[in-house]
Amino acid sequence: MSFRGYYLSVWLPGLLLLLGLARPAGAQTFDPRSAVPPDSLRASQETLPARPDSLRERFDQERLINRLQAYTRRKTIVGRAMSGLLNFTRRQEEQAGLDAVLLDRQFDRHSFKIVRRVTIRTLDAFGYSLTDSTRHPNALFDKVGNGLHIKTSRARIRQVLLFRPGQALAPQALAESERLLRQTPEVLDARVLVNERTTTRDSVDIEVLTTDVFSVTAGVQIGSATSGVVTLGDQNFLGLGHQVENAYRYGSEFDNAPGAQTWAYEGSYTAPFRHFIYAQGRYRDEFNYRSGGVSLRRDFYSPTTRYAGALSLDRYVLAFPLTSPAPGQSNRYYPLTYNVQDAWIGRALRLRSYDLGYENPGRIIVATRVIRTQYQAVPNPDPIDVPGYQNNYYNGTLLLGTVGYSVRRYYKDRYLFGFGRTEDVPTGTLVSFTAGYDMNSVVPHRYLDVRIAAAGYSTRTGYLYGAVDLGGYQRLDQGHRWEQGLLTGEFTSFTKLYHTGNWQYRHFLSSRATIGLNRRPGDYLQQGITNDRGLRGFSPANPIRATSRFVLNYETTLFTPLSLLGFRLAGIAFADAAWVSERPGGGSPFTDAPYTGFGLGLRFRNEFTVLRTFQLLLGYYPRGLNTANGTRMYESTRETITFSDFGLGAPGVPVYQ
Numbered sequence: 001m002s003f004r005g006y007y008l009s010v011w012l013p014g015l016l017l018l019l020g021l022a023r024p025a026g027a028q029t030f031d032p033r034s035a036v037p038p039d040s041l042r043a044s045q046e047t048l049p050a051r052p053d054s055l056r057e058r059f060d061q062e063r064l065i066n067r068l069q070a071y072t073r074r075k076t077i078v079g080r081a082m083s084g085l086l087n088f089t090r091r092q093e094e095q096a097g098l099d100a101v102l103l104d105r106q107f108d109r110h111s112f113k114i115v116r117r118v119t120i121r122t123l124d125a126f127g128y129s130l131t132d133s134t135r136h137p138n139a140l141f142d143k144v145g146n147g148l149h150i151k152t153s154r155a156r157i158r159q160v161l162l163f164r165p166g167q168a169l170a171p172q173a174l175a176e177s178e179r180l181l182r183q184t185p186e187v188l189d190a191r192v193l194v195n196e197r198t199t200t201r202d203s204v205d206i207e208v209l210t211t212d213v214f215s216v217t218a219g220v221q222i223g224s225a226t227s228g229v230v231t232l233g234d235q236n237f238l239g240l241g242h243q244v245e246n247a248y249r250y251g252s253e254f255d256n257a258p259g260a261q262t263w264a265y266e267g268s269y270t271a272p273f274r275h276f277i278y279a280q281g282r283y284r285d286e287f288n289y290r291s292g293g294v295s296l297r298r299d300f301y302s303p304t305t306r307y308a309g310a311l312s313l314d315r316y317v318l319a320f321p322l323t324s325p326a327p328g329q330s331n332r333y334y335p336l337t338y339n340v341q342d343a344w345i346g347r348a349l350r351l352r353s354y355d356l357g358y359e360n361p362g363r364i365i366v367a368t369r370v371i372r373t374q375y376q377a378v379p380n381p382d383p384i385d386v387p388g389y390q391n392n393y394y395n396g397t398l399l400l401g402t403v404g405y406s407v408r409r410y411y412k413d414r415y416l417f418g419f420g421r422t423e424d425v426p427t428g429t430l431v432s433f434t435a436g437y438d439m440n441s442v443v444p445h446r447y448l449d450v451r452i453a454a455a456g457y458s459t460r461t462g463y464l465y466g467a468v469d470l471g472g473y474q475r476l477d478q479g480h481r482w483e484q485g486l487l488t489g490e491f492t493s494f495t496k497l498y499h500t501g502n503w504q505y506r507h508f509l510s511s512r513a514t515i516g517l518n519r520r521p522g523d524y525l526q527q528g529i530t531n532d533r534g535l536r537g538f539s540p541a542n543p544i545r546a547t548s549r550f551v552l553n554y555e556t557t558l559f560t561p562l563s564l565l566g567f568r569l570a571g572i573a574f575a576d577a578a579w580v581s582e583r584p585g586g587g588s589p590f591t592d593a594p595y596t597g598f599g600l601g602l603r604f605r606n607e608f609t610v611l612r613t614f615q616l617l618l619g620y621y622p623r624g625l626n627t628a629n630g631t632r633m634y635e636s637t638r639e640t641i642t643f644s645d646f647g648l649g650a651p652g653v654p655v656y657q
Contacts, residue, residue, distance in 0.1 A: 110194055111171045115163050116203040119195075120154045125214040130191050145214055150239040152186050152212050159241070159274050160184060161192075161208065162304070169204060176302050179410055179424050181210060185243065186236035188213045189422055212236070221635070227251025243270040249286070261287040276301045288319040288333055293340075300348060300647040303361060303408045309345035310650060316340070322379060322386045322522045324545070334379035336393065344369035344650040346402075361428075362407050369400040369651040379522075392520050396440030400447070402651035404432030411457050416494070416506075425463060427455045428646035436651070438473065445473040447653065453646065458496075462506075465492040467644065469654055472517060485517030485586075486654050492641050502561035509554050510641050516547045516586020516656065523586075525549060526657045529578040532642075533657070535597040536576060537619040537634050541626035548581040548589040557603070570603040572615070597621045613637055 072079055123130075124146040127137025137143050160180050162173040174192045181190035188211045195205040215236035221229040233245040249264040264286030271279050276298055283292040293314030300308045319333035346367030353360040378393040407428040416423050436447035449471030457463045472485030491511040498505050512533070514525060527533040528544040534551050558571040576597040579589040601617030615636045622630055 107169075107174045107194060108171070110169055110174075110199070110204050112168050113199075113202055113204040115165050115167055115169050115206060117198075117205045118158075118161070118163070118165055118208065119206070120157050120208045121210075122151050122154065122157065123209070123211045124151055125149050125188070125212045128211050130189050130209055130211055148216075149212065149214050150236070152210065152236055152241065153239045156186070156239065156241040156272070157181070157208060157210060159272060159276075162302070163206070170304070172304065174206070176304065177208075180301065181208075182422065182424060184241065186213060186215055186241055187211070224251065241272045243268070245269075276305075290317040291315065299649060300346065300365070303363065303406075303647075305647075306348050306350075307346070308348075308367075308649075310343070312340075312342045314340045314342070320522055322381055322389065332385070334381055335377045336375075336379060337377040338373055338375040338393070341372045342369070344400075346648070346650070348406075361409060362405065365402070365404045365406055365432075365648040367402045367648065367651050369398075369402075371398040371400070372396075373398070386521070389521060394440040394442045396438055398436055398438045398447070398653075400434060400436040400651035400653075402432055402434045402648065404430065404451075404648045406430050406646050406648050408646045413457075413459075414497070425457050426643050426645045427457045427463075429454045430467075430646045430648065432648055434471070434651050444476045446476055447471065447473050449653070453644065455644075455646070460496060462495040463493060465644065466490070471654060481518075483518045484520065486656055487513070487515040487517060488654055489513040490644070492644075494641065503558060505556060505558040507554075507556050508641055509552075511550070511552045513550045513589075514548065514656075515550075515589070516581075519547060519584075519586045519656070521584055523547065523656060529580055529595060534576070534578045535595060535621065536574065536636060537599065537617055537632055538576075538595065538597055538621055538624070539626055539632065540624050544580060544624075545582050546580045546589075547583060547586040550579040550589045552577045567604045570605065572601050572603055572617075574599055574601075574617075593623070595621070595624050 124137065126145040126149075127135060127139070127142035129135045137146055160177065162177045162180070163169055174194070178190050178192040181187050181192070190211075191207075191209045193207045193209070195207055198205045213235070215234050217231065217233045217235070219229075219231045221231075223229070228250060230248045230250075231246065233243070235243050237244050244267075246267040247265070251262055264284075266284045266286075268280060268282040273279070277296065278298070279294075279296050281294045284290065291314060293312060295310060295312035297310035297312070298308050299305075316336070316338055318336040320336065321331040321333055323332075325331050344367060346365060349364040349366070351360040351362045351364065374395050375393050378391055379389075380391070381389055383389065407430075409427050411425040411427065413423055413425050416425070430451065430453040432449075432451045434447070434449040434451075438445035438447060449469065451467070451469040453465070453467035455463065455465035467488075467490045469488045470486075472482050475481050475483065489512070491509075493509050495507045516523065516525075525533070525546040525548075528540070528546045529535055529549055529551065530538055530540070534549065536553070553574070553576050555572055555574040560569045560571065562569045574597075577594045578596075579592070579594045581587050581589040581591060597619050599617050599619035601615050603613060603615045605613050616633070617636060618631065618633045620631050625632060
């Protein structure tokens with residue numbers, strides 16, 4: 001059993017006991033019949049208000065909430081403590097599932113007007129709401145949290161906006177700016193509005209409202225008496241949008257080699273600049289793996305982006321086994337050290353539109369990339385130890401080019417990963433073809449890759465996403481053999497939001513396939529079937545050296561109306577299955593029985609912090625777990641599913657992980 005931070009062990013028991021006392025967080029409703037009482041002589045039974053039997057009524061939720069609210073107004077110590085713990089403000093929900101075209105065209109009448117003034121207002125992380133202007137931080141918990149928080153600077157907000165004072169307002173700039181603000185890790189929610197009172201025929205005033213998240217994260221995850229993970233980070237360092245991440249892991253349990261490193265560290269620092277340019281430095285140090293690098297990048301962050309590119313420099317120092325050890329013996333590791341220089345640039349070409357003031361969402365994107373790899377040390381085993389081994393690591397330069405077609409649209413919805421906040425759902429189409437040439441000193445290679453992805457969304461039926469990617473190298477020698485191939489597939493779906501009173505639920509289904517095709521000896525999927533690549537909560541007794549896998553995940557999430565200390569509660573039930581191939585080189589994963597996992601749990605979501613979700617789960621794993629009874633209780637921050645955008649990025653080779 002693992003916990004993230006000491007505060008879980010302190011607050012969780014009390015939290016579970018008080019969930020029944022927490023207030024329902026449903027939206028306010030108004031029944032016109034309550035304004036004028038019906039005529040009891042003429043009204044039908046359906047129009048008369050229901051009167052519960054006072055003798056059989058067991059629980060009056062509204063009366064209990066009113067009594068608790070009155071108790072929190074007392075000046076006693078207990079009353080003040082209850083006031084800091086419980087929040088009785090009723091939430092106001094927004095309309096969701098809006099049409100993507102309508103979102104893009106909601107400000108059409110203001111297109112090409114001159115932006116006269118931009119007013120930016122940033123709100124603290126706790127106690128504020130963009131959907132309810134009357135909400136203010138009254139609870140002690142909110143005030144203490146805001147006192148420790150540094151608000152996002154207006155300069156950082158301006159970096160994300162797609163318009164500037166004195167310039168003409170481009171179509172879709174307002175809707176896209178709002179979406180981009182919500183996607184930044186330091187902003188919880190955003191509204192970009194036009195001040196209709198001051199707007200004229202040729203100029204416009206714009207108001208930008210944002211609410212922050214509490215950006216500092218820290219945690220301790222205890223895996224056993226001698227192992228764990230300590231994390232510390234800040235997604236909005238000094239309110240400038242800089243991201244600092246640190247993770248220290250101690251007590252490695254997967255290798256018994258003499259002198260094995262028993263600790264690991266991974267950290268990075270990312271700084272944003274104007275025009276959506278990001279600079280990053282990163283470092284990773286663990287047993288038989290060290291890497292470090294710097295990069296400068298600009299993505300196709302919006303459908304209106306014309307240019308994108310990146311430049312990065314990285315160094316890797318690794319050691320890995322080429323064969324499985326004999327029973328009772330430890331692995332024998334071989335060194336691999338190399339440097340990588342990577343640069344790419346892309347251009348998005350707009351298609352003609354026959355609708356003035358509205359751009360065609362389709363884009364033709366062309367991009368080119370150069371990757372140079374230089375090896376300082378490569379495996380050189382004895383032929384007796386590794387029969388038939390061939391060295392496939394050579395200095396070389398990989399030239400890549402991509403042509404693709406992309407259509408991107410975004411919908412708004414709620415109750416996907418958050419409890420009622422506005423969330424953007426990407427849909428669209430992506431078709432790309434990548435070709436490359438690997439120049440090296442031994443055998444040149446040709447590289448080919450094809451990717452197809454599409455997604456659709458409806459408030460009536462839900463969301464459906466599918467993608468297939470196939471790529472590989474062809475040796476340009478006498479044999480023309482294909483190698484280092486990779487076939488990946490992804491399927492994601494969720495149903496519409498079902499309602500049962502103030503309780504709401506969805507079903508989620510996702511699947512991922514990673515099939516290695518004629519891979520090199522020693523190539524294994526790094527995460528096997530653990531973490532977000534396989535069975536949630538699965539901790540194998542022995543490392544699974546997977547070369548191919550197929551994973552199926554199902555989950556039902558029940559969103560409750562309960563809230564306490566800013567945390568909303570959801571119940572989850574899940575069932576996972578993973579088929580694995582451990583044969584060298586890859587191949588079909590369906591030759592052996594699958595690993596499975598089933599479980600129940602609670603998900604706590606706090607929209608005001610960067611670490612917004614943590615879960616307490618109880619899982620049962622019939623096969624492969626390192627416990628005798630196959631059960632495990634653990635804590636996790638894994639999201640249900642992850643969205644894939646339809647913007648084309650750098651031409652590249654899919655990562656085998």
